[in-house]
Amino acid sequence: LSAQRRRILSETTKYWPTRLELTVNKGKNLLEAMRSQGLNILSMCGGRGVCGKCRVIIRGQGPLTDPTETERTLLTELELAAGYRLACLTHATKTAGIQIAIPPESEETQQRLVVAGFAPQVRLAPAVMKLFVRLQPPTLKDTTADLERLTEALKKSGKLGPVDIGYNTLRELPGLLRIGNWQVTVSVFRRREIVSVEPGDKREHCYGFAIDIGTTKLAGYLVDLRRGRTVTTVSSLNPQAKFGADIISRITYAMRGEEAIDELNKCVISGINALVQEACRTAGITTREIVDLSVAGNTAMHQIFLKVSPRYLAQSPYPAALRRGLQIKADHLGLDVAPDSNVYLFPVIAGFVGGDAVADMIATEMHSSGELSMLIDIGTNAEIVLGNKDGLVACSCASGPAFEGAQIKHGMRASEGAIEKVWIDPRTLDISYKVIGGVKPVGMCGSAIVETVAEMLRTGTLDSRGRIQEGGDSWRIRGTDGMKEMVIVPKTETGIDGDIALTQSDVREIQLAKAAVYSGISILMRHMRVNPDHIKKVFLAGAFGTYIDPASARDIGMFPEIPLNRIQFVGNTAGSGARMALISSQTRELAESILPKVEYVELGADPEFQKEFVSAIDLPNARKGLFPTVERIIEYNRSSMGRRL
């Protein structure tokens, strides 16, 4: 068990700040010290104390210079109190070993494929266990039936009471008993149902498969149920993509009728089967050795996976077909695993807050924490959950596809050639950027788009209505009125036949998207009667949540002003929750037990929503004082940079 705990911890530490002792020579700043020791940390301005990206946390006391005015501007008071500094502006007053932590937002390299996710340690208690049993062959004196011979031997061994048996296993039982010469390994689900029988002693091979069905992406985790360990992680695009990129287009397709639902269903099932086969090939096992499965996905993906029409999810008031979690036989669903395996589907909260959100909650343990925390999982829809062990509220915002790079002129997915980081020099409007894969840029991914909007706002290139301002003497801003755009990368530097630019229309898309998220959060806070100070932790989940620059998202007013050290990147917690349901079957009861605690808030039915939304379209918000940090930065840049806008 301790080995398993260590393993789970080591899998999860990447979501915690990297901690280290850094030797710094007298007079040197921390950024120089880190680089000289081969440690990469983000910096966009070349260590000139301007971009504010090289954030580190000083642990304990060290012989360091005091925070500069720039740091006092770019960092919040609470962050300063928590030890945050900008590495390039913090100098050692004498040579010393300094204990620092690098927060995830300052890590140079983030993982691209967000399939790993934060997960708490859980007690190893899988739903399926394997038992090896030796039987006496039948004789004329003992003609006990095959099944009863098996169950009585299991009973005699003291390991099991009465058990059922899956239909497929029953069908194969007589042959398997004889192939195994009356020695077989039995997979038992929750001590009450035989889901697989294999000839010989196969106890070593006991696997589960956890699946996260995203609208865009499928992720699969092959889990060794005896050790509670993820053996192989696999992922692919959801092959349903050919029926439309987003949920609504999938639902629209499904509304054509039973055949269309079948088609969508076959698509996702074959996609999952391909992942199962890939994972098993990698691990060197057969797909039949998978005897337990768990699935988390959004409500529409759940319903299509179950071949339940998602049509009513698209019609007000958008009710789900079912809320409860389910156990369904793998052979009912056509999955390429042991056919009597029980496939656990997480319960859902509402039509647009699905099983993935429940898995998120379980993986982050926000349902059992005394502290108030908030989970934000942003995709085409953003699911937001706010609460603690005393109760939770959840909503879904139609944030649209802008954060995924869609409907943005030069938007693209976070793949090779995508700009992922942007910094605008407030004095010159010069732009530094980083590209995934280090190649010539071909577009901008969602996180870069958000960061660009934030930078434009901070540098005064956007006003509070989101209008692109005149560029003064900079060539980067061009066009007139509503047709303005800012060139991020000129044609000469791009991998495409043209400039990469962010247009007025792109800014507008981001404004609408972030307003949807903010107003959702705002309504949930009203429901809970809390303000941002009360929120002790923010979990950013999912792919976008992992790539996003939290300071930029906060500064454009996507989520309330909350100290960045309260923000935790948790990765694919839907996948983590699904894996937890395999490693510890109690997770399934837990998922059911959380449901009554979660109040679903239908934003469309809230009289305040429209007002909140309209006010949140402004950058950062039409209501002043909600975002003191960015307001301070804008003012600082305006006054100190002396540039006329």
Place this chain on the structure above:
Amino acid sequence: LSAQRRRILSETTKYWPTRLELTVNKGKNLLEAMRSQGLNILSMCGGRGVCGKCRVIIRGQGPLTDPTETERTLLTELELAAGYRLACLTHATKTAGIQIAIPPESEETQQRLVVAGFAPQVRLAPAVMKLFVRLQPPTLKDTTADLERLTEALKKSGKLGPVDIGYNTLRELPGLLRIGNWQVTVSVFRRREIVSVEPGDKREHCYGFAIDIGTTKLAGYLVDLRRGRTVTTVSSLNPQAKFGADIISRITYAMRGEEAIDELNKCVISGINALVQEACRTAGITTREIVDLSVAGNTAMHQIFLKVSPRYLAQSPYPAALRRGLQIKADHLGLDVAPDSNVYLFPVIAGFVGGDAVADMIATEMHSSGELSMLIDIGTNAEIVLGNKDGLVACSCASGPAFEGAQIKHGMRASEGAIEKVWIDPRTLDISYKVIGGVKPVGMCGSAIVETVAEMLRTGTLDSRGRIQEGGDSWRIRGTDGMKEMVIVPKTETGIDGDIALTQSDVREIQLAKAAVYSGISILMRHMRVNPDHIKKVFLAGAFGTYIDPASARDIGMFPEIPLNRIQFVGNTAGSGARMALISSQTRELAESILPKVEYVELGADPEFQKEFVSAIDLPNARKGLFPTVERIIEYNRSSMGRRL
């Protein structure tokens, strides 16, 4: 409930002696009196007091002549004490109304299609009940998921606690709720699982289907679950017949592999679906209105129905694949009914004592009776059960197909043109016979073959070794040594181009078949340490059991000398048991609870079996004194008829 009880009683009375008051004029015999009043009763000798077929039971005292010497010979002492008389030999000493009962063996016309069966009255308590429920449609204020909206309404109505839902029903639920405008009828299995949802109020239509899968015949019973009434009874040949007439040839075919099992399975499933469709058409309902099913069949038929290979049933020690009863979803089996219906399969006792035998026991209630009773269900295999509420023993005898007319020169099934009754005049060896359908005879069915052997034995035409004797001056016996045969119907009277005769080889087949049955009974009696006197009731079940002449079967030594009034024809009790499992779901627990009470006796493993079998080959048995009645008749015929044999 009382209407239902009456109905079940009226369905079953045909298995009880017909009771009536008969007015008899002074000096007339009872046979004349009955015929003059239009009542048919069996008589083969033309009322001459010779054949002994016109058995009636006198109830109470009447002004009648005393039993003649012939009656004292042809009837046992116990039968005489119980009021049995031969109608043609019983005269009224004055005109009076006489209370008589006609035992089933004396009824002129027996039903041909044995699908009805004796069944005790059971409390109406079907597994599936229908509930009508009105739901509030979802609104933005109440976005409860469809399934939970339904289950919560059911809960609120106080009719149900938490329930599961079948997968197919779940898939259709969102559409059905809306088609029904949020008013639906829900079929709930055992108060815990929704197996069907229909738009509108459909409580009136709640049906189950009971199936008896015989090796030869399929019988189906459409049962109105609200009223506990059988609405329609349907039957057909088992279409598996094309793969062989008996179980062993089916198993042999199945041993070719998975595809062959599939083929056999498809055969029986399509046969059952045809019956379902026919029954529903007749009743004017849709097949989807069938929401509960029960199945009884022999072990091999069970396993093929489940697609479980029957191969090991053909290999010593012949263990069944499973003993327990099962609930399997109809859609798993491909049945054309509500797809989430649970199909109940009776438990089996052993490889050759199947679910039909369990259903037999339940329908005859022998498991709960204080009296010792015996059930005999004769087919290719004869299943025999002996016992009472304190315990039962069961065995299967390989009686072979002779009783079904197979491997007999002029043997045939009990269909039109088959001789069904035979009487040999002991003085002249003249033969009277009756033919099904009243046409020219084309062969002999099993019951006639048994009766012919008995008649030949009684008249001294067979010796105790079963050898056909010289015919004296009768032309009917011809051939020499082992090649002898007795002409039953000369060519001039037959519907075929030749005589109908019973050969020495036919007699040998019957001897082997009846020896198998007798030795099985004998071993069971030894196990129970009882003798025939202790057996208070004998249930003859199945088609052959219904047609057979019990006196003939007894006289050739097929079963022990037991007074005929203890013998009850119970018809298709396998079908009755299956219907009971629909009408009262407690029947299913009952079936399971009987199992531990039943000890299976493998005849092949009993050291006494071979000896019993060899001794039972003789007619009636090599051990003298076991069959006093037939011994007395043989002696009577020999001495009084004065014919030289």
